[in-house]
Amino acid sequence: xxxxxxxxxxxAYTMYSGYGDSKRALSVVKKLAQIDGNYxxxxxxxxxxxxxxxxxxxxxxxxxxxxxxxxxxxxxxLKAIQVLQVGDLNKDIVAILDRYQDAYIDDDEMMMKxxxxxxxxxxxxxxxxxxxxxxxxxxx
Numbered sequence: 001x002x003x004x005x006x007x008x009x010x011x012a013y014t015m016y017s018g019y020g021d022s023k024r025a026l027s028v029v030k031k032l033a034q035i036d037g038n039y040x041x042x043x044x045x046x047x048x049x050x051x052x053x054x055x056x057x058x059x060x061x062x063x064x065x066x067x068x069x070x071x072x073x074x075x076x077x078l079k080a081i082q083v084l085q086v087g088d089l090n091k092d093i094v095a096i097l098d099r100y101q102d103a104y105i106d107d108d109e110m111m112m113k114x115x116x117x118x119x120x121x122x123x124x125x126x127x128x129x130x131x132x133x134x135x136x137x138x139x140x
């Protein structure tokens with residue numbers, strides 16, 4: 001019975017969190033997120049806190065993909081990038097920025113953030129390419 005197991009998992013998660021047993025709490029919240037997507041945000045937060053930056057970023061991207069609200073999607077995308085920055089996972093950052101650049105090309109705020117991230121990880125060629133793309137957009 002899913003409800004019973006969910007209730008048990010929530011109790012276990014609360015208990016492990018209360019005792020500061022982050023490994024067990026993380027293990028339980030992974031199972032909770034599989035049953036109930038509402039726990040994916042907590043999973044991403046715990047993965048980040050435990051230093052599993054790639055998994056945390058993947059969880060934020062899962063939230064991004066399942067969200068319908070454009071502002072919420074942006075928030076999750078930026079969180080996914082931010083956690084990768086903390087972990088110095090520059091290849092993964094570039095992959096996200098390259099993939100989502102066109103989707104946000106008309107969003108000045110997002111493009112400025114993308115540009116800053118490229119510069120912060122010393123991807124000067126990509127920053128230049130993006131600035132040229134934005135200049136072309138302005139001329140149209």
